[in-house]
Amino acid sequence: MAGLTITGLHKRYGGFHALKGIDLTIQDGSFAVFVGPSGCGKSTLLRSIAGLEDVDEGKIAIGGEDVTDLRPRDRDIAMVFQNYALYPYLTVFENIAFGLRSRKFPETEIRRRVGEAAEILGITALLDRLPRHLSGGQRQRVAIGRAIVRQAKLFLFDEPLSNLDAKLRDEMRGEIKRLHKEIGKTMVYVTHDQVEAMTLADRIMLLRDGRIEQEGAPLDLFERPSTGFVASFLGSPTINLIPGRLVTRSGRSAVVLDTGESLDLPAQRAKLDDGERPILLGIRPQYLTRAAGTLAAGHARIEANADLIQPTGTRTFVTSHIGGVAVTAELAAHDVDNSEGRIAYALDMARAILIDPSTDKVI
Amino acid sequence: MKSRSRRQLRLTLRYLAIALVLIVFLFPVYWLFMISFKTPDEIFSSPPKWWPGQIQFGNYAVLFKDGDVIAIWNSITVSFASTAIAMTLGTLCAYALARFKTGGENLAMWIISQRMMPPIAIVFPLFLIYVWAGLVDTHAGLILLYTAFNLPYVIWMMRGYIEDIPLELEESALVDGCSRWQVFWRVVVPMARSGLMATAVFTFIFAWNDFLFALVMTRTEVITFPVQLTHYMGGQSNFWGKIAAMSVLGSLPVMLTVAFMQRYLVRGISLGAVKG
Ligand SMILES: Nc1ncnc2c1ncn2[C@@H]1O[C@H](COP(=O)(O)OP(=O)(O)O)[C@@H](O)[C@H]1O
Ligand SMILES: [Mg+2]
Numbered sequence: 001m002a003g004l005t006i007t008g009l010h011k012r013y014g015g016f017h018a019l020k021g022i023d024l025t026i027q028d029g030s031f032a033v034f035v036g037p038s039g040c041g042k043s044t045l046l047r048s049i050a051g052l053e054d055v056d057e058g059k060i061a062i063g064g065e066d067v068t069d070l071r072p073r074d075r076d077i078a079m080v081f082q083n084y085a086l087y088p089y090l091t092v093f094e095n096i097a098f099g100l101r102s103r104k105f106p107e108t109e110i111r112r113r114v115g116e117a118a119e120i121l122g123i124t125a126l127l128d129r130l131p132r133h134l135s136g137g138q139r140q141r142v143a144i145g146r147a148i149v150r151q152a153k154l155f156l157f158d159e160p161l162s163n164l165d166a167k168l169r170d171e172m173r174g175e176i177k178r179l180h181k182e183i184g185k186t187m188v189y190v191t192h193d194q195v196e197a198m199t200l201a202d203r204i205m206l207l208r209d210g211r212i213e214q215e216g217a218p219l220d221l222f223e224r225p226s227t228g229f230v231a232s233f234l235g236s237p238t239i240n241l242i243p244g245r246l247v248t249r250s251g252r253s254a255v256v257l258d259t260g261e262s263l264d265l266p267a268q269r270a271k272l273d274d275g276e277r278p279i280l281l282g283i284r285p286q287y288l289t290r291a292a293g294t295l296a297a298g299h300a301r302i303e304a305n306a307d308l309i310q311p312t313g314t315r316t317f318v319t320s321h322i323g324g325v326a327v328t329a330e331l332a333a334h335d336v337d338n339s340e341g342r343i344a345y346a347l348d349m350a351r352a353i354l355i356d357p358s359t360d361k362v363i
Numbered sequence: 364m365k366s367r368s369r370r371q372l373r374l375t376l377r378y379l380a381i382a383l384v385l386i387v388f389l390f391p392v393y394w395l396f397m398i399s400f401k402t403p404d405e406i407f408s409s410p411p412k413w414w415p416g417q418i419q420f421g422n423y424a425v426l427f428k429d430g431d432v433i434a435i436w437n438s439i440t441v442s443f444a445s446t447a448i449a450m451t452l453g454t455l456c457a458y459a460l461a462r463f464k465t466g467g468e469n470l471a472m473w474i475i476s477q478r479m480m481p482p483i484a485i486v487f488p489l490f491l492i493y494v495w496a497g498l499v500d501t502h503a504g505l506i507l508l509y510t511a512f513n514l515p516y517v518i519w520m521m522r523g524y525i526e527d528i529p530l531e532l533e534e535s536a537l538v539d540g541c542s543r544w545q546v547f548w549r550v551v552v553p554m555a556r557s558g559l560m561a562t563a564v565f566t567f568i569f570a571w572n573d574f575l576f577a578l579v580m581t582r583t584e585v586i587t588f589p590v591q592l593t594h595y596m597g598g599q600s601n602f603w604g605k606i607a608a609m610s611v612l613g614s615l616p617v618m619l620t621v622a623f624m625q626r627y628l629v630r631g632i633s634l635g636a637v638k639g
Binding site: 047049052053072073075077078079081082083085087088098099102103122146150315 | 518531532534535536537538539540541542545549550553554556
């Protein structure tokens with residue numbers, strides 16, 4: 001059992017409250033991702049787990065053992081840093097062996113483990129080189145190698161891919177996922193990139209201003225965000241938020257946009273009291289499709305000018321003005337011509353997310 | 364064609380300028396070496412002899428025979444020991460200042476301000492203390508003094524070099540199982556190597572060149588080479604042969620050190636320069 005439990009964690013930097021009460025549990029062997037905008041406290045949380053920051057309140061337990069007051073070296077963790085943190089004066093071999101040497105492993109064991117790790121990461125040929133003679137991707141592999149030889153209980157990654165170019169980042173993301181399958185250790189991964197979070201995580205903790213805004217499986221968060229913040233953070237292109245009023249009359253609800261159009265909500269979504277309130281209608285680009293002759297159940301129809309059409313090959317992104325704001329639709333490549341003017345959209349209202357604009361909560 | 368000859372001309376002028384500067388700066392050194400090989404007659408001959416008639420080591424032989432070279436040995440021990448101690452203590456202090464903000468923002472400033480004190484202002488009070496403590500004319504006394512005087516410089520310089528080391532390297536080592544001490548030896552020292560070497564050279568040279576403290580604090584037992592030199596300057600006559608030979612012996616260790624460490628010196632000094 002080497003899961004991670006955090007209870008009531010607070011961290012202040014002088015007067016600045018960086019972590020405002022974090023509670024979380026990460027199952028043994030799972031892959032958890034802390035995601036959130038820059039400055040929300042992801043690194044601070046990860047560094048607290050590593051013991052690199054002293055926390056003000058709360059407890060951290062790794063594998064059931066309270067490590068809150070232990071030094072980093074006594075926590076049995078391995079950490080990969082954003083800038084790789086390779087020692088420029090040591091060869092790749094010695095960089096990977098560093099942690100084993102400080103723990104006084106015998107030479108034969110060091111050779112065996114470094115050899116194995118290099119094998120897994122495909123860097124055997126680089127072992128005699130100095131870090132400055134490696135490419136970014138190779139350096140990242142060495143940094144990961146240094147973590148895995150330790151065979152620690154818990155692996156921590158702080159934005160390990162953010163310094164790589166896009167192609168290499170995709171590749172290394174796959175590698176990290178494969179590595180997790182292969183060694184089966186608990187991993188905690190920090191990123192500000194929602195794609196990385198969605199693809200890697202068993203479980204996402206979405207942070208905002210030093211609090212966990214929502215946690216859950218990636219698709220849960222994507223489909224059932226608890227706030228407008230979560231809804232906008234996950235997904236690319238970002239979710240469309242259209243201002244309007246939610247109007248409920250005798251059990252039937254509709255969203256009336258500021259521009260006057262009325263979009264009916266399906267019956268099962270309308271367990272609301274009669275009345276009227278301001279609302280943000282959240283609808284993801286893929287739930288705006290072209291309206292066919294007859295509307296599918298739960299869909300609402302709306303017409304708008306195509307202001308901008310951007311084909312990417314597989315999908316085509318169309319921007320229109322609906323309800324007074326720019327709205328993006330993600331259509332199949334051949335659903336739309338470059339020259340089209342007016343488009344009739346079908347909005348999948350069963351997938352719509354309704355957000356109270358005053359509290360940012362999803363209703 | 365024209366631009367080519369122009370370029371050549373420029374290159375020639377540049378080399379000429381370099382040669383001129385080198386001659387101006389190196390001639391005294393050359394002259395010192397030559398005098399040390401000359402006989403007294405040759406030293407005073409007019410017109411001057413640019414090259415001794417015959418290389419002879421008489422001036423050196425006298426220094427060795429009379430035991431005067433012990434002064435060089437004293438200088439070596441005192442400078443070396445004080446440099447080693449100041450570097451060790453100073454680098455540790457610098458680490459504390461840089462990483463744990465020991466003493467807040469102002470302690471570092473206060474420390475370097477100690478270096479700005481003119482030695483002459485304290486040399487006599489110190490002398491009295493040394494008399495009382497029995498440290499006059501001892502190796503320990505001079506080592507202590509040079510260490511104390513060099514510490515602020517070492518701390519200030521090393522603090523700058525240490526602050527330039529990426530924190531992640533140290534944190535990574537901490538997570539990887541190092542204690543603070545191990546981090547210091549296995550990460551900080553190798554990362555700051557150029558800076559350490561450059562600082563050590565300057566520290567060594569300060570101790571090596573010191574005249575004031577050595578003059579006041581020593582009598583007969585630990586005379587260092589700059590003080591020994593003055594013994595050859597009499598009221599009536601100067602022993603130029605001995606002065607030259609002693610100066611050569613006194614310059615060699617420094618020249619060798621600097622030549623040896625040139626690579627680190629250049630890197631270390633330019634690092635410090637960027638930091639400002
Ligand atoms: N050593 C520090 N001193 C003061 N403030 C800090 C320190 N480290 C981080 N912070 C602040 O805490 C907040 C969270 O930082 P961090 O955890 O690094 O964010 P991120 O989610 O981008 O990793 C930021 O606003 C940052 O400015
Ligand atoms: Mg961060």
